[in-house]
Amino acid sequence: MVNQLSWKVGGQQGEGIESTGEVFSIALNRLGYYLYGYRHFSSRIKGGHTNNKIRVSTTGVHTITHDLDILVAFDQETIDVNFHELKDGGIVIADAKFKPTIPDNSNVTLYPVPFTEIATELGTSLMKNMVAIGATSAVINIAPAHYQEVVQATYGRKGEQVVLKNMEAIKKGAQYMKEELGYDRTNLYLEKADGKRRMFMIGNDAIALGAIAAGSRFMAAYPITPASEIMEYLIKKLPELGGTVIQTEDEIAACTMAIGANYAGARAFTASAGPGLSLMMESIGLSGMTETPLVIVDTQRGGPSTGLPTKQEQSDIMAMIYGNHGEIPKIVLAPSTVQEAFYDTIEAFNLAEEYQCPVILLSDLQLSLGKQTVEPLEYEKIEIRRGKLLSEELPELENKGYFKRYEVTEDGISPRVLPGMKNGIHHVTGVEHDETGKPSESAQNRQTQMDKRMRKLKHIQFQHAVHRNVKHGDPDLLIIGIISTRGAIEEAMQSLEQDGLKVNHAHIRLLHPFPTKELLPLVEKAKKVVVVEQNATGQLANILKMNVGYQDKIHSVLKYDGNPFLPHEIYTKCKELF
Secondary structure, three states: EEEEEEEEEEEEEEOOOOHHHHHHHHHHHHOEEEEEEEEOOOOOOOOEEEEEEEEEEOOOOOOOOOEEEEEEEOOOOOOOOOHEEEEEEEEEEEEEEOOOOOOOEEEEEEEEHHHHHHHHHHHHHHHHHHHHHHHHHHHHHOHHHHHHHHHHHHHHHOOOHHHHHHHHHHHHHHHHHHHHHOOOOOOHHHHHOOOOOEEEHHHHHHHHHHHHHHOOOOOEOOOOOOOOHHHHHHHHHHHHHHEEEEEEEHHHHHHHHHHHHOOOOOOEEEOOOHHHHHHHHHHHHHHHHHHEEEEEEEEEEEOOOEOOOOOOOOOOOHHHHOOOOOOOEEEOOOOOOOHHHHHHHHHHHHHHHHOOOEEEEEEEHHHHOOEEEEOOOOOOOOOOOOOEEOOOOOOOOOHHOOOOHHHOOOOOOOOEOOOOOOOOOOOOOOHHHHHEEEEEEEEHHHHHHHHHHHHHHHHHHOOOOOOEEEOOOOOOOEEEHHHHHHHHHHHHHHHHHHHHHHHHHEEEEEEEOOOHHHHHHHHOOEEEEEEEOOOOHHHHHHHHHHHOOOHEEEEEOOOOOOOOOOOHHHHHHHHOOO
């Protein structure tokens, strides 16, 4: 028996690959197994190779691995593309329809199973994916009955007969595979899980749920991969809570609409990816100049231009800090797990209102779309902070003047009122202005207002600026990462420690303003520092050098081929330094 294994299903896009992985993984999640899944998919709607790799374990897992125990193939291309990942002793379960073949002299067993034939006999070839799930279940010793609840939830709306047929397909697949295996037990029987129910979700769902928990009731957005699921989740949920989602004509409209809603007092936000954020840059400057709270989610993907819309990358780092023209206070958060995505989204809304500036929540495709087991969320931790938003009636202004919306204060944060508040009238403009908002080109006023706005950065507090996994006072190596690389780094650390190296890990969650105070002591004590990131130019490493120094000991481990980091890749690169 094994306590963890890696399973992958592949075929042509539009062939039911996603639903195969969903039914398989959700059933295992409900049995109490921990899972981490990552989909490789094409940017077209139908056609092109796609696969879904899922890691299953009796203990927590936070990344995919380079190896593979079971490959379920709906076409020969799936075998050709993914065979190299299979371990010695691995299994290929393939649709007999395409007469599958595997390389000679490999220590891998091929089981041709008539997925399509069995499904067609039951009424439709579309159920071949359920036959494949059944065949897999026989290999890992999971009874078909454990899929009943998931199949009911997935297909129940189509009628009870459809549910019965899909369950029959799973049973038929399991029975066929058992007969193929005979009395031999495979070495891939899964150990029993603890049976506890945990959430199983993608990062985008956690971000959307975090927005709801933060009190947001309005989202303006334009669909784009890999951010669209945030909008799709809220389209279903917000109307139940008295809120709404508006699909705008473009990202410029989405951003300015969110600014307007925040100015009116709503907690509103937008979400997009790199191309959309490029269009939003002028509006982000408007938020900074008018000191209007704004939350924006950037789910990074491969660029530039259209680039790799469905592939992993972390190349928006510099753009999110320095992309807009001029200088404004801005906060950039970077959660590294699904749980953090939930909590950091809530904190993004709090910080936006407390510091009256744009807050960017920086994700990436792996975190946004990778599905993983999530421990129960602690809702009692949620707090709503609205900063200097005035709620009590204002005193009448002298000479019926304007309210000092941009009053110069020690911390750079001015009192804020909502439109229509008695005695709160003020001017709002994107040009430079005085304390009441009236346009002003005075040199002295310009410097005073600029200094006021920028002072906010000195006072920003974020409790979880850096996730620290620090075991050693004088480490041989400090590994620094951001967003979804955390799981791969932590597994690479374990292997490096087994080799006798002393390794610490720092994962940055507050990208701007940069947490120099937290990182400097860690960098100083390490003999060597490795920055792991998914772009071609070492953007995070360069920011680290700008803020911390020690250029001579900082090394980059980069990957920008569209695929996530695997633990052995980080391990190998780090070992090369010693």
